Amino acid sequence: MEKLSRKDREREAKRVMIIDAALQVMKVNGFEHSTMDEIAEVAEIGKGTLYLYFKSKTSLYLAISERGSRLLNEQLGKVLLLELPGITLIEKMGFTYLNFIRENPLYFTAFNYFEHILNEGQMTNSPIIEQCENHAKEAMTYIVRALQIGMQDGSIKNSYDPKELGIIIWGASKGVMHMAFLKNHANHMKILDDVEFDLQSLITGFIELLGSGMKND
Amino acid sequence: MEKLSRKDREREAKRVMIIDAALQVMKVNGFEHSTMDEIAEVAEIGKGTLYLYFKSKTSLYLAISERGSRLLNEQLGKVLLLELPGITLIEKMGFTYLNFIRENPLYFTAFNYFEHILNEGQMTNSPIIEQCENHAKEAMTYIVRALQIGMQDGSIKNSYDPKELGIIIWGASKGVMHMAFLKNHANHMKILDDVEFDLQSLITGFIELLGSGMKND
DNA sequence: TTCAGTTATTGACCAACAGTCAGATATATG
DNA sequence: CATATATCTGACTGTTGGTCAATAACTGAA
Numbered sequence: 001m002e003k004l005s006r007k008d009r010e011r012e013a014k015r016v017m018i019i020d021a022a023l024q025v026m027k028v029n030g031f032e033h034s035t036m037d038e039i040a041e042v043a044e045i046g047k048g049t050l051y052l053y054f055k056s057k058t059s060l061y062l063a064i065s066e067r068g069s070r071l072l073n074e075q076l077g078k079v080l081l082l083e084l085p086g087i088t089l090i091e092k093m094g095f096t097y098l099n100f101i102r103e104n105p106l107y108f109t110a111f112n113y114f115e116h117i118l119n120e121g122q123m124t125n126s127p128i129i130e131q132c133e134n135h136a137k138e139a140m141t142y143i144v145r146a147l148q149i150g151m152q153d154g155s156i157k158n159s160y161d162p163k164e165l166g167i168i169i170w171g172a173s174k175g176v177m178h179m180a181f182l183k184n185h186a187n188h189m190k191i192l193d194d195v196e197f198d199l200q201s202l203i204t205g206f207i208e209l210l211g212s213g214m215k216n217d
Numbered sequence: 218m219e220k221l222s223r224k225d226r227e228r229e230a231k232r233v234m235i236i237d238a239a240l241q242v243m244k245v246n247g248f249e250h251s252t253m254d255e256i257a258e259v260a261e262i263g264k265g266t267l268y269l270y271f272k273s274k275t276s277l278y279l280a281i282s283e284r285g286s287r288l289l290n291e292q293l294g295k296v297l298l299l300e301l302p303g304i305t306l307i308e309k310m311g312f313t314y315l316n317f318i319r320e321n322p323l324y325f326t327a328f329n330y331f332e333h334i335l336n337e338g339q340m341t342n343s344p345i346i347e348q349c350e351n352h353a354k355e356a357m358t359y360i361v362r363a364l365q366i367g368m369q370d371g372s373i374k375n376s377y378d379p380k381e382l383g384i385i386i387w388g389a390s391k392g393v394m395h396m397a398f399l400k401n402h403a404n405h406m407k408i409l410d411d412v413e414f415d416l417q418s419l420i421t422g423f424i425e426l427l428g429s430g431m432k433n434d
Numbered sequence: 435t436t437c438a439g440t441t442a443t444t445g446a447c448c449a450a451c452a453g454t455c456a457g458a459t460a461t462a463t464g
Numbered sequence: 465c466a467t468a469t470a471t472c473t474g475a476c477t478g479t480t481g482g483t484c485a486a487t488a489a490c491t492g493a494a
Binding site for chain 1: 247248249250326329332333335336337338350351353354357377380381382384385387388389390391392393394395396397398399402406407408409411412418419422423425426427428429430431
Binding site: 035036037047048051055056057 | 479480481482483484
């Protein structure tokens with residue numbers, strides 16, 4: 001049972017308010033072109049105060065990613081509770097992910113930012129990075145659970161290692177979503193210009209393709 | 218037939234040399250933490266000169282991406298010349314891509330940077346962006362051609378639209394490669410820590426999975 | 435209510451770095 | 465050799481992430 005003092009609750013509320021302000025600024029200026037000065041201004045606090053709540057711009061951005069993955073995980077967790085064959089759970093998770101990034105494109109950008117930071121190898125041993133990693137691990141676990149359920153109920157081939165298959169599904173989904181995201185958000189994307197498709201049909205095709213690779217005959 | 222004057226050839230050679238210098242600096246400092254001052258120093262030119270050859274840091278980074286995708290396309294193009302079933306061409310392209318980013322991780326980072334720039338919607342109508350997009354489109358065409366060959370020779374189901382399938386394969390491959398890349402380069406990546414795998418086996422699993430979704434029975 | 439001690443806030447300031455430009459240097463031409 | 469043109473340069477500027485000494489707000493005891 002968590003018992004937070006009034007101080008702690010106020011502090012937490014302010015943290016949330018700052019993240020709201022940051023998202024608001026980013027909606028206008030884009031993710032990278034938002035400045036700490038403007039975020040502080042919108043949050044109606046001094047810039048120094050901003051740095052009392054987030055020790056760097058990177059930290060603030062990661063906090064956005066953290067919130068996003070927390071929200072997404074809540075939804076993925078609910079899918080796992082449904083009484084459905086494993087293969088259907090996997091499909092539903094795919095669409096849950098799709099709808100989430102469609103409704104929250106900024107969070108998707110934040111997810112990519114998080115991975116970029118991991119890649120660059122900076123900010124290791126930071127608590128916010130750890131939280132983000134835990135969320136990612138949790139999402140991964142939801143997928144693996146669904147796969148295990150599917151292997152149990154016979155809806156998914158059991159010739160793959162569920163964890164390895166989980167990584168593949170996770171990675172491939174992110175890649176395809178990213179593609180779809182580009183189509184919708186980039187002004188011009190020559191690769192995609194030739195192809196008539198909407199997000200939904202692309203993802204449906206993708207899930208079908210993966211599905212027919214995983215499904216038991 | 219391109220006939221370049223000595224001037225033009227010298228200019229081109231210097232451009233190449235600057236990109237070499239930039240890659241060298243990035244190998245040490247990482248992609249983002251390299252400064253134009255240091256790149257100029259390593260290239261043994263003044264900073265002002267650097268800006269005569271690349272109009273911004275972004276342009277220079279995109280030039281690296283451009284070179285990378287040009288090199289990759291050369292290899293993909295060669296695969297397409299082999300006398301093999303379409304499904305095998307697709308598999309070979311997958312491994313070509315894998316080996317390329319394994320041997321040239323910096324180019325892979327550059328590719329991601331290019332997509333990031335597209336996402337942010339900056340630098341539209343810049344010639345270097347256009348070149349990068351053309352390369353991406355070319356790579357995409359190689360995949361689609363291989364799919365068409367496979368649909369012709371019967372090794373690939375023809376129930377999918379080859380272009381849509383191409384986008385799916387392209388996106389999914391990038392996503393899975395990215396995952397594998399993280400495992401190798403990020404210091405810690407909790408999602409991946411649990412799973413014992415090497416790049417090769419993950420990609421093999423992925424290609425097998427996609428393959429069994431595409432293959433004719 | 436007062437006041438010392440503690441905590442929270444602030445914005446002027448600093449350092450780093452992308453990008454500029456007036457002047458210097460090299461090269462071509464007659 | 466002299467002039468014109470092309471190329472190069474690094475000191476300078478503007479912006480922005482991050483700091484810190486000064487200030488304000490709060491707290492609890494007398």
